[in-house]
Amino acid sequence: MSETPTNGSDPQPVVRLREIHKSFGSNHVLKGIDLTVHKGEHVVIFGPSGSGKSTLLRTTNLLETPDSGSVWFEGKEYGPGLDDEDHPKGKARILRQEIGMVFQQFNLFPHITALENVALALRRVKRIPRPDAEMRAATYLDRVGLLDKLGAYPTQLSGGQQQRVAIARSLVMEPKVMLFDEPTSALDPELVGEVLAVMRRLASSGMTMVVVTHEMGFGEEVGDQNIFMDDGFVVEQGGRDIYKNAQEPRTKEFLRSIL
Amino acid sequence: MMGASLNGVLAQARFRPEFIWDNRDIFLDGVWLTVRIALVAFAFATVLGLAVALLRMSKSWIVKPIMAAYVNVFRAIPLLVFVLFVYYGVAIHFGFSTTAIQAGVLALTLQYSAWLGEIFRSGIQAVADGQRQAAMSVGMSRPQTFVRVVMPQATRIVTPPTGNMFIGMIKDSSLVYIIGVPELLRVSNLLANRTFRYFEVYLGTVIVYLILTTAVYFLFKYFEQRFQLVDVLTSKVRSPFAKRRSAQLRRLQETVTANRDTEASIRLTTE
Numbered sequence: 001m002s003e004t005p006t007n008g009s010d011p012q013p014v015v016r017l018r019e020i021h022k023s024f025g026s027n028h029v030l031k032g033i034d035l036t037v038h039k040g041e042h043v044v045i046f047g048p049s050g051s052g053k054s055t056l057l058r059t060t061n062l063l064e065t066p067d068s069g070s071v072w073f074e075g076k077e078y079g080p081g082l083d084d085e086d087h088p089k090g091k092a093r094i095l096r097q098e099i100g101m102v103f104q105q106f107n108l109f110p111h112i113t114a115l116e117n118v119a120l121a122l123r124r125v126k127r128i129p130r131p132d133a134e135m136r137a138a139t140y141l142d143r144v145g146l147l148d149k150l151g152a153y154p155t156q157l158s159g160g161q162q163q164r165v166a167i168a169r170s171l172v173m174e175p176k177v178m179l180f181d182e183p184t185s186a187l188d189p190e191l192v193g194e195v196l197a198v199m200r201r202l203a204s205s206g207m208t209m210v211v212v213t214h215e216m217g218f219g220e221e222v223g224d225q226n227i228f229m230d231d232g233f234v235v236e237q238g239g240r241d242i243y244k245n246a247q248e249p250r251t252k253e254f255l256r257s258i259l
Numbered sequence: 260m261m262g263a264s265l266n267g268v269l270a271q272a273r274f275r276p277e278f279i280w281d282n283r284d285i286f287l288d289g290v291w292l293t294v295r296i297a298l299v300a301f302a303f304a305t306v307l308g309l310a311v312a313l314l315r316m317s318k319s320w321i322v323k324p325i326m327a328a329y330v331n332v333f334r335a336i337p338l339l340v341f342v343l344f345v346y347y348g349v350a351i352h353f354g355f356s357t358t359a360i361q362a363g364v365l366a367l368t369l370q371y372s373a374w375l376g377e378i379f380r381s382g383i384q385a386v387a388d389g390q391r392q393a394a395m396s397v398g399m400s401r402p403q404t405f406v407r408v409v410m411p412q413a414t415r416i417v418t419p420p421t422g423n424m425f426i427g428m429i430k431d432s433s434l435v436y437i438i439g440v441p442e443l444l445r446v447s448n449l450l451a452n453r454t455f456r457y458f459e460v461y462l463g464t465v466i467v468y469l470i471l472t473t474a475v476y477f478l479f480k481y482f483e484q485r486f487q488l489v490d491v492l493t494s495k496v497r498s499p500f501a502k503r504r505s506a507q508l509r510r511l512q513e514t515v516t517a518n519r520d521t522e523a524s525i526r527l528t529t530e
Contacts, residue, residue, distance in 0.1 A: 096395060143525060150511065153490065202527055
């Protein structure tokens with residue numbers, strides 16, 4: 001396993017996780033996960049709750065530091081690294097500026113407006129002056145269809161609108177990868193569609209995406225790599241036919257149970 | 260003897276409200292010192308309380324128990340006892356050149372920093388963890404996350420209990436009368452003992468405290484109202500700030516709408 005990610009005819013992956021282990025106390029959540037994501041690829045991760053899929057997503061931008069394993073992003077090591085390799089490590093904060101993340105609970109900042117939510121990181125992280133930052137923020141709010149809501153505070157928005165603001169807040173940083181952590185799970189059923197529509201268009205625009213979701217329809221539609229996780233392992237992965245023609249009994253059982 | 264005390268009773272029986280007004284200068288001197296003591300002690304206690312809160316949340320196994328002890332000790336001692344201890348027990352006994360006012364302010368500051376520290380800590384911890392994660396996920400540093408995301412939300416949470424503490428500070432500042440600080444209660448005592456007009460004097464004292472605490476109550480109520488979140492584009496509140504901001508936002512909307520054609524290909528909604 002000492003092969004470097006740039007080897008071979010394969011173009012350099014955007015994200016590469018190798019042998020990721022993570023425990024919370026005595027609970028071993030990730031048991032040696034590998035994941036490679038190429039530019040423009042859409043990875044869909046599904047599985048029962050507690051299977052480690054959210055934790056895996058959160059190790060990708062180091063919101064969760066793995067106990068061991070390698071977190072590569074565009075040819076640079078950010079994670080703890082593998083024992084038999086020694087690479088200089090990048091800073092987690094730099095990594096996070098390149099990777100956007102959308103949360104199940106939206107996590108918009110409730111004390112500032114939609115516009116200010118989207119402009120905050122431009123101003124504080126990229127040090128863009130306020131008028132320019134707000135212009136760019138307004139442009140991104142328009143892309144998710146919320147230009148008329150830029151003065152609204154999060155509590156004045158529906159769940160679907162909040163999640164679209166959250167997507168704009170990530171996109172405005174022009175990330176190379178977008179991570180979605182069950183983005184529609186906290187939404188009322190009638191609001192799921194508007195968020196999925198934005199994600200679908202984002203996918204067809206060529207954005208590299210890793211999506212943890214229970215929306216199997218989304219995986220069938222845009223998933224290039226579809227991964228079924230259970231109990232800290234990748235049980236099965238494949239193309240879009242995985243949802244109809246799963247090979248592993250555990251995958252079949254899970255897909256049956258949610259349909 | 261009998262006649263004198265009877266005269267005294269009769270004299271006191273006649274209520275003379277103008278007595279309060281006639282002695283207004285004495286009351287005002289006392290109030291002025293009360294206000295200064297309360298303001299200075301509260302300002303120090305706020306700064307110290309924030310430090311206490313941050314240190315109490317430290318992960319260090321040595322800092323954490325020390326700060327827990329700090330909070331518990333200062334909260335456990337009756338304030339009156341503590342004022343006496345700081346001034347007579349420490350300052351005078353060991354010959355520090357501390358004035359009674361300084362000792363009183365110190366005692367108030369230490370006790371209130373413990374209470375405020377607990378309020379601030381609970382306020383900071385009440386900000387959802389997802390807020391920190393969201394801020395970190397867009398590349399903000401820990402200090403930026405604290406200042407831009409956690410602090411503003413915690414401030415809103417702690418404003419009402421902090422207002423209560425400030426009212427408490429005004430009232431508790433009266434306890435430094437015991438070490439001879441000529442604040443409102445002390446000058447009232449002196450005036451009452453000199454003139455025997457206990458009812459008028461202490462009625463005046465009560466009224467003045469009532470005015471002070473009511474003013475603070477309305478001040479904090481105003482702060483809480485300022486925290487109300489209104490969309491300047493749709494609300495009818497027309498402060499100069501709201502007018503300027505809504506004009507800014509409308510200009511933004513117009514510019515973005517005008518540029519839409521060149522951006523059409525990357526719109527993420529069909530509406």
